[in-house]
Structures are given as C-alpha cells and as structure tokens.
Amino acid sequence: MNGHRVALAAPRRLLTLTIDGREVKVPEGSTLLQACRQVGIDTPTLCYLENLTPVNVCRVCVVELEGSRTLVPACSRKAENGMVVSSDSERVRASRKLVLEFLASSVDLSLCAPEVSAWMSRYGADPARFGSPEPGNVDRDRTRPGEHSPVSQDGAATVAQPPKLDNDTYVRDYSRCILCYKCVEACGSDAQNTFAIAVAGRGFEARISTEFDVGLPDSACVYCGNCIGVCPTGALMFKSEFEMRQAGTWAPERQSVTTTICPYCGVGCNLELHVQDNSIVKVTSPLDHDVTLGHLCVKGRFGYRFVQSRE
Amino acid sequence: MFGAGGGTSSYLEAEEADVIVLWGSNAREAHPIYFHHVLRGLRNGAKFYVVDPRRTTSAQWADLWLGLDVGSDICLANAIGREIIHAGLVNHEFVSRATANFDAYVEAVEPYTLERAERETLVPAQAISELAHAYAQADRAQLCWTLGITEHHNATDNVFALINLALLTGHVGRWGSGLVPLRGQNNVQGGGDMGALPNKLPGFQDVVTNLDARERFERTWGVPIPAQAGWHLSLMFEAMERKELTTAYILGENPLRSEADTDRAERLLGGLEHLVVQDIFLTDTARLAEVVLPGTASWCEAEGTVTSSERRVQRVRRALEPPEGARDDIEIICELARRLGTDWGHPTAQEVWDELRSLSPIHAGMSYPRLEQLGGLQWPCRDESDPGSPFLHGRLWEEDPELRGPAAPFTPVVAEGPLDSLNEEYPIRLTTGRRLDSFNTGVQSSHYQTPIRRPEALNLSPEDMARLGLQDGDLVRVASRRGSVRAPVQTDAGLRPGLAFMTLHFPEQVATNRLTLDAWDPLSGTAEFKATAIRVEPVSPAPPLDALQPVRSTS
Numbered sequence: 001m002n003g004h005r006v007a008l009a010a011p012r013r014l015l016t017l018t019i020d021g022r023e024v025k026v027p028e029g030s031t032l033l034q035a036c037r038q039v040g041i042d043t044p045t046l047c048y049l050e051n052l053t054p055v056n057v058c059r060v061c062v063v064e065l066e067g068s069r070t071l072v073p074a075c076s077r078k079a080e081n082g083m084v085v086s087s088d089s090e091r092v093r094a095s096r097k098l099v100l101e102f103l104a105s106s107v108d109l110s111l112c113a114p115e116v117s118a119w120m121s122r123y124g125a126d127p128a129r130f131g132s133p134e135p136g137n138v139d140r141d142r143t144r145p146g147e148h149s150p151v152s153q154d155g156a157a158t159v160a161q162p163p164k165l166d167n168d169t170y171v172r173d174y175s176r177c178i179l180c181y182k183c184v185e186a187c188g189s190d191a192q193n194t195f196a197i198a199v200a201g202r203g204f205e206a207r208i209s210t211e212f213d214v215g216l217p218d219s220a221c222v223y224c225g226n227c228i229g230v231c232p233t234g235a236l237m238f239k240s241e242f243e244m245r246q247a248g249t250w251a252p253e254r255q256s257v258t259t260t261i262c263p264y265c266g267v268g269c270n271l272e273l274h275v276q277d278n279s280i281v282k283v284t285s286p287l288d289h290d291v292t293l294g295h296l297c298v299k300g301r302f303g304y305r306f307v308q309s310r311e
Numbered sequence: 312m313f314g315a316g317g318g319t320s321s322y323l324e325a326e327e328a329d330v331i332v333l334w335g336s337n338a339r340e341a342h343p344i345y346f347h348h349v350l351r352g353l354r355n356g357a358k359f360y361v362v363d364p365r366r367t368t369s370a371q372w373a374d375l376w377l378g379l380d381v382g383s384d385i386c387l388a389n390a391i392g393r394e395i396i397h398a399g400l401v402n403h404e405f406v407s408r409a410t411a412n413f414d415a416y417v418e419a420v421e422p423y424t425l426e427r428a429e430r431e432t433l434v435p436a437q438a439i440s441e442l443a444h445a446y447a448q449a450d451r452a453q454l455c456w457t458l459g460i461t462e463h464h465n466a467t468d469n470v471f472a473l474i475n476l477a478l479l480t481g482h483v484g485r486w487g488s489g490l491v492p493l494r495g496q497n498n499v500q501g502g503g504d505m506g507a508l509p510n511k512l513p514g515f516q517d518v519v520t521n522l523d524a525r526e527r528f529e530r531t532w533g534v535p536i537p538a539q540a541g542w543h544l545s546l547m548f549e550a551m552e553r554k555e556l557t558t559a560y561i562l563g564e565n566p567l568r569s570e571a572d573t574d575r576a577e578r579l580l581g582g583l584e585h586l587v588v589q590d591i592f593l594t595d596t597a598r599l600a601e602v603v604l605p606g607t608a609s610w611c612e613a614e615g616t617v618t619s620s621e622r623r624v625q626r627v628r629r630a631l632e633p634p635e636g637a638r639d640d641i642e643i644i645c646e647l648a649r650r651l652g653t654d655w656g657h658p659t660a661q662e663v664w665d666e667l668r669s670l671s672p673i674h675a676g677m678s679y680p681r682l683e684q685l686g687g688l689q690w691p692c693r694d695e696s697d698p699g700s701p702f703l704h705g706r707l708w709e710e711d712p713e714l715r716g717p718a719a720p721f722t723p724v725v726a727e728g729p730l731d732s733l734n735e736e737y738p739i740r741l742t743t744g745r746r747l748d749s750f751n752t753g754v755q756s757s758h759y760q761t762p763i764r765r766p767e768a769l770n771l772s773p774e775d776m777a778r779l780g781l782q783d784g785d786l787v788r789v790a791s792r793r794g795s796v797r798a799p800v801q802t803d804a805g806l807r808p809g810l811a812f813m814t815l816h817f818p819e820q821v822a823t824n825r826l827t828l829d830a831w832d833p834l835s836g837t838a839e840f841k842a843t844a845i846r847v848e849p850v851s852p853a854p855p856l857d858a859l860q861p862v863r864s865t866s
C-alpha cells in the first residue's frame with residue numbers, strides 16, 4: 001500500500017438526467033454546469049471558478065429545470081436522477097440576455113475574456129437600449145453603503161469611477177467590477193481566509209469594500225493577490241499591467257507564459273510567469289495543481305522583482 | 312526519518328486529518344500556501360494545536376495554543392508521551408509490531424510529569440494533557456514543524472522527541488497520519504536529496520556504510536570517492552578557525568549575513584586564503600571574495616528541478632534571458648572542472664538529471680516527460696510505472712514481517728535548555744523568525760515593497776515595554792554575550808514578558824546575527840538562532856520619529 005493514496009470518500013453513484021433532450025450520466029454530487037460541460041454544451045459563467053465555492057450571484061449560467069418555478073443556477077444546482085433540463089430555451093436565452101445587458105450597460109467589460117462578447121452576440125444582448133452610459137460618480141465610494149441616489153431618466157447608470165492606486169502591488173478599478181464575489185471568496189474562506197474585503201451596500205449601490213471602507217494599506221489585506229487571480233473583468237490588476245496599459249505598451253501577443261517553481265519557501269508552488277520583452281509582467285498559478293489550486297502568497301505573486309534588478 | 316531525510320506526508324493529508332499539530336512553525340507567514348491546506352483541514356473539522364513561544368498569526372487559528380518557553384520542546388514532548396502512556400492511549404498494536412526500544416522510551420519519559428512540564432515549559436498541565444489525548448485518539452493526525460524545532464543546539468533530539476510521539480500513537484505511514492518538516496527554502500529538500508550533505512551520496516545513500524552505492528558512483532564517475540563523511544557548514548567554520556580549511560566555493564548563499572555570530576563569520580570568511588562566490592547578486596559575502604562568478608537565477612533563467620517539502624520533484628524552467636555575463640550554474644561548474652583537468656562536456660540539465668536517475672534508485676522513475684505530465688512526482692519513485700509516494704513508511708503497517716522490514720526505533724531524549732542562559736545581566740530571551748512578505752537576509756525580498764512591510768524592530772511584550780519605559784519607535788541597544796545592535800522597539804501583544812523577537816530580514820538596518828550564538832547541533836550542524844540571551848537598554852536621547860518608516864523605497 002506504500003505510495004498509493006487511499007480513497008477516504010464513499011464511492012459515488014452515476015445519476016441519469018436529460019439535458020436538451022439528451023440523456024447524460026454524471027457522478028452523484030456533480031452540478032448541472034458539470035453535466036452541461038460533460039456533453040459539450042457551452043454555458044456562460046462569470047462568478048463561477050473551479051477553485052471557488054459557487055455563490056450563484058451573476059445568474060448568467062441559469063438553466064430551465066422542469067418542475068422548478070424559477071430558473072436555476074447551473075453552477076451550484078446539484079444534478080439529480082430524472083431531472084429534465086433546458087439550457088437553451090426561450091426563457092433561458094431571455095434571462096441570459098438581460099443579465100449581460102444590465103452588466104454591459106453599467107460596467108466596463110472591455111477587459112473581459114473574449115467569450116463574454118461572444119455570449120453577448122449569441123443572446124442578442126444590446127446594452128445600448130438603456131441609453132448612453134452616464135459618466136458615473138467620482139465619489140461613488142464616498143456615499144454611505146445603503147444610501148441610494150436618484151435613478152437617472154435619460155442615460156444608463158454606470159459604476160464608472162477612477163481606479164484606486166494606493167500601493168505598489170496591485171490596482172483596483174471598480175468601474176470594471178461586476179460584483180461577482182470571486183475576490184471576496186478568494187480573500188475569505190475559499191483560500192486566503194484574510195477577510196479584508198466584503199460586499200457592502202445594497203442594489204446598485206453595492207460595492208466591494210474593506211472593513212469600514214478604509215484604504216487598502218490600512219485594511220487587513222496581506223497582498224497575496226489571490227483576488228487578482230480570480231477576477232474575470234480586469235477590475236483587479238497587477239500594477240505592472242496597469243502601468244503598461246496606461247503607457248500603451250501592454251502587448252499580450254508578445255507575451256509568453258512559463259511554469260516554474262517559486263524561489264522562496266519550501267512549499268514548491270507552481271508559478272506561471274507572464275513575460276513580455278524579457279520582463280515578468282504578471283504571475284499566476286495553475287488552478288488545477290493541487291499544491292496551490294491557483295492561489296499564492298505575497299512573495300510568490302509579487303516577490304519576483306529581484307531577478308530583474310540590474311544593480 | 313527512519314533512513315530517508317524527508318517528510319512522510321503530502322500537503323493534501325492536512326485537509327483530511329482529524330488533528331493537526333504545528334510545532335515551532337508559523338506557517339501562516341512562513342509557508343502560507345501550506346497553511347491554506349491546514350485551513351481547509353480546519354474547515355473539514357480538524358482540531359488544531361499550535362506549539363510556539365509566540366502567539367503567532369498561526370496560533371490565532373488554533374483550538375489551543377501551547378505557548379512554551381523557548382527551548383523547552385523536549386520536556387513538553389516527553390510529558391505528552393508520558394501522558395499518552397499513563398492514560399492508556401498507546402497504539403500497542405503498532406508499537407509491538409513496527410517499533411523497537413519502547414521500554415527504554417517509557418523509562419526515559421517517566422520523570423516528565425505534567426506538573427514538572429508545567430513548571431519547565433510554562434504550558435498549563437491541562438493544555439498538555441488535552442493535546443496528548445487529542446493526538447493519541449485521532450484517527451489521522453499530522454505533526455508539522457519548522458525551524459522552531461531545528462534551530463536549536465539539540466535540534467536532532469528535538470526532532471526525535473516528536474518522532475517518538477508519532478511512533479507511540481501510530482501516526483505515521485498512513486494517509487492522513489504523518490510527520491511534516493516544512494522546508495524553509497525552495498530546494499533545501501532537493502539539496503539534501505542530491506547529496507549536498509556531508510555523509511550522503513545522492514538519494515540518501517550513505518557514503519561510509521553503503522559500499523554498493525559507493526562502488527556504483529565510482530564506476531559511473533570513474534573516480535574514487537572518499538569513504539568518510541565530510542564537513543557540514545558548522546564544522547567547516549571550525550576548520551576555518553583551525554586554518555585547516557583555507558579555500559571556500561560558495562554557491563547561492565550569503566553566510567556572512569545568514570550565519571549566527573556575524574563577527575565570527577566575518578573574521579573567518581575574511582581570513583580565508585581564497586574565496587569564490589557564485590551568486591546572482593554581489594552579496595555581502597561576495598564582496599569578501601577573490602573571485603565572483605555571476606550565476607543565473609535557477610528558478611527562472613535556467614532549466615532544472617527542485618524538490619518541495621512533500622518530496623515532490625518539480626521542474627523549474629527558463630522564462631527569462633539572463634543578464635549579460637551571467638552563466639548557467641551547470642555551465643560554470645563544468646567549466647571549472649575543465650580548467651581543473653576534467654572534461655565533463657556541456658551537459659544539459661536534463662542530461663545531468665538522467666545521470667542522477669541512473670544512480671539514485673528513489674529518483675529512477677522521474678523522467679522529464681513524466682515530471683512535466685504529472686505536475687511533479689514524490690520520491691521514492693523507482694521506475695517509470697511507479698506513481699510516486701504521497702506518503703512514506705506504509706510498510707510499517709504490513710502484517711507480513713518480511714514486507715514490514717526493520718522496526719522503527721524510539722530514540723529517548725533528555726530535555727536540555729538553551730546554551731545561552733539567562734541571568735541578571737542578560738535577562739530577556741530573544742527568538743527569531745520570518746515575516747510574511749520578507750525572506751531570510753532580504754537579498755530577494757528587498758526588491759519589492761508592500762504596505763505590510765515594516766523595518767526591523769525589536770518586538771517586546773507590553774509588560775516589558777512598560778517596565779523599560781519604552782514607546783513604539785524608541786531606539787534601544789540590544790546586547791548579547793557576542794555583540795550589540797541598535798534597533799527601534801515595537802510592542803507585540805503575542806509575546807510574554809521576558810520574550811523578544813526579531814527577524815534577519817534587514818541586516819543593513821539591524822544585524823540581528825551579531826547577537827545570535829553559533830552553538831550548533833552536533834548531528835545536523837544547525838545553529839541555535841532561536842534562543843539568545845539579551846539585555847535591552849534604552850538609548851537616549853529619543854530617536855527621530857521616522858525610525859519606523861519603510862527602509863527601502865522602490866525604484
């Protein structure tokens with residue numbers, strides 16, 4: 001037995017369900033999203049990530065489940081024997097379209113993965129129908145959480161606001177934030193357990209906030225950057241990337257990604273070094289490696305600069 | 312352990328353990344991603360015990376913190392062992408089948424009553440008893456440690472004291488139960504595995520007793536291999552003292568700053584006839600050298616492998632072009648060999664690794680393609696169909712004595728306090744450690760800046776701060792029997808009266824190692840960085856208020 005991992009969990013049954021008229025078998029405990037992906041049905045997700053617990057907030061993965069009054073989020077609804085699911089019904093398409101329209105009309109989605117615009121065309125999302133985007137509120141984060149501003153009559157309300165540059169490691173640009181909660185989860189019980197940030201406020205005034213809305217340097221943040229690692233919209237970004245984008249020198253087509261091992265302690269975390277013009281511009285970790293599950297500490301994420309020092 | 316120098320468990324086991332004991336380790340800051348696995352274990356319901364003189368950020372997660380006096384680890388471990396025996400919680404089936412020397416252990420721990428342990432370790436008897444019972448009664452328990460155990464003059468005895476507890480309870484050799492020494496640097500494990508130990512050939516093959524192995528290496532390398540153990544670092548320093556060692560070739564290490572007793576290290580390294588340093592920076596040690604060989608950063612400018620604390624060999628890869636003039640370590644070593652009259656050609660990292668695989672049976676199955684495909688492999692991995700070994704010593708649980716192999720012996724050990732004793736002149740115990748965003752002597756971590764970076768400060772308990780009439784930021788003179796430094800002070804409520812803390816991260820600001828004692832453990836050669844007797848004297852007049860500003864701004 002030496003050398004072989006012992007299975008501690010009970011064996012799992014296979015469940016049978018129907019998705020879009022097709023019979024699908026998945027192991028007990030699988031979600032509808034996993035079932036959809038298993039048979040190659042492309043299901044949009046924004047708040048879902050393999051290394052985080054689903055929080056079901058973005059609603060873009062919803063599917064229609066026979067017998068259920070409401071649409072259900074595929075990312076967290078567990079598959080059951082005999083379920084009949086539609087992933088592309090009129091109701092599903094309308095719901096996904098509206099979610100994408102609301103987000104795109106109020107948030108800058110320009111740095112999202114290209115799939116997002118592909119989903120927008122697939123579902124015919126037209127954010128412009130809410131009017132032209134309003135300039136936003138420079139002091140958005142000064143308003144007290146829970147305080148509501150009057151609803152605009154002509155344009156589309158936005159979360160536009162200036163980016164926050166308050167430290168040397170990363171930048172927070174909440175005009176790009178869709179409130180998917182991933183950063184909150186990664187900072188909280190899913191990985192880092194530092195709990196420096198949470199969602200404060202309600203409705204359109206909701207935002208990601210530190211405790212008592214203090215600046216990041218005064219908060220509990222330990223700069224592990226695990227929030228950047230999970231952010232789907234570019235709202236959280238390495239300062240190096242932010243500055244290069246400002247300067248117009250950010251060029252993903254000239255970047256290579258090399259996996260290596262962190263030079264600090266003996267845990268052996270896998271680092272993906274994103275290199276442009278012989279400089280490390282960003283560091284990530286593979287989500288599927290069981291040492292890190294994609295998460296790093298401050299040294300692994302930001303401690304690389306010594307190697308580029310030419311003193 | 313039991314012949315192989317590596318932790319017995321995988322990190323994932325912490326997630327499935329019932330009890331996790333972290334002893335002399337602040338993994339939350341020093342091994343943060345290992346601590347993520349511990350945190351998942353806690354969320355899965357594990358009980359968590361932290362044994363540390365400081366109430367660290369790791370201890371803040373514990374069900375119970377055992378704040379022992381610095382250097383009283385053996386007394387505490389022996390008392391835990393005695394309590395397990397007296398409470399009838401010994402795993403007798405495992406002990407009788409798989410271990411030896413049990414009776415001697417029972418006899419040796421008998422004097423360590425809970426009352427005595429409470430007196431000597433300052434941990435309440437109730438807490439010692441609770442840890443003993445929880446550990447012994449757990450189905451699966453992980454016992455983890457770091458430099459709080461090994462940076463003592465009796466480091467090896469400290470480790471034996473912990474191994475004894477695992478043997479007593481059968482917490483080794485099963486998925487979820489094991490002994491986990493967390494390594495401080497990314498390839499400390501690999502360095503030892505590759506034979507960078509004075510008495511081992513690569514793969515933990517003993518240079519003195521393993522004749523077969525020695526012969527195999529001699530045949531492959533075509534040179535005789537001395538059949539005696541060499542010197543470890545502490546013995547090398549003693550040999551420098553005796554002028555027996557006059558030349559040193561130092562690769563990727565900054566001993567002038569990292570060794571205990573800096574004044575002595577400076578005198579000995581400076582007194583060498585010939586010093587060669589190979590590094591990516593002109594470190595303080597390199598400044599003393601006659602010859603400096605600019606190397607490449609092994610983790611991102613070169614190909615190769617490193618080995619982690621769970622014995623996992625993983626590939627490092629070249630992502631950057633090194634600066635002009637810097638050369639790959641393998642290339643430099645082969646060029647040195649050529650100039651010394653031996654032509655090793657121009658091997659690639661993979662060719663060097665494949666030679667190692669042909670000589671070290673525990674690495675034989677780890678081809679580059681397999682390491683790539685499987686995200687690393689854990690040794691032993693004996694052939695290319697071997698999946699590697701998530702945990703060690705499963706053999707101890709075999710029914711068949713043949714498969715079970717040699718018994719794992721208890722090693723009774725006797726408690727002995729730190730050598731640098733406290734007295735009226737030096738009444739405060741200084742211990743050292745790491746902070747989250749910094750690393751060792753700062754050669755690497757000084758090049759980036761975060762808002763949590765704080766310059767060096769002597770951390771003192773609120774009681775000692777009040778007693779000495781000090782405010783945060785006040786400058787003090789810290790003196791030990793070796794030397795003295797000036798440092799600002801800072802209150803740390805995680806310290807008890809009489810206990811102080813500093814790091815080694817900012818030697819340019821505060822040369823902490825001028826204070827530490829270079830007394831070292833006779834088996835491992837590790838110095839007693841964790842237990843220095845000091846005196847703290849306020850320096851008047853009051854220093855400028857900017858004493859606590861960041862030490863280095865980024866360029």
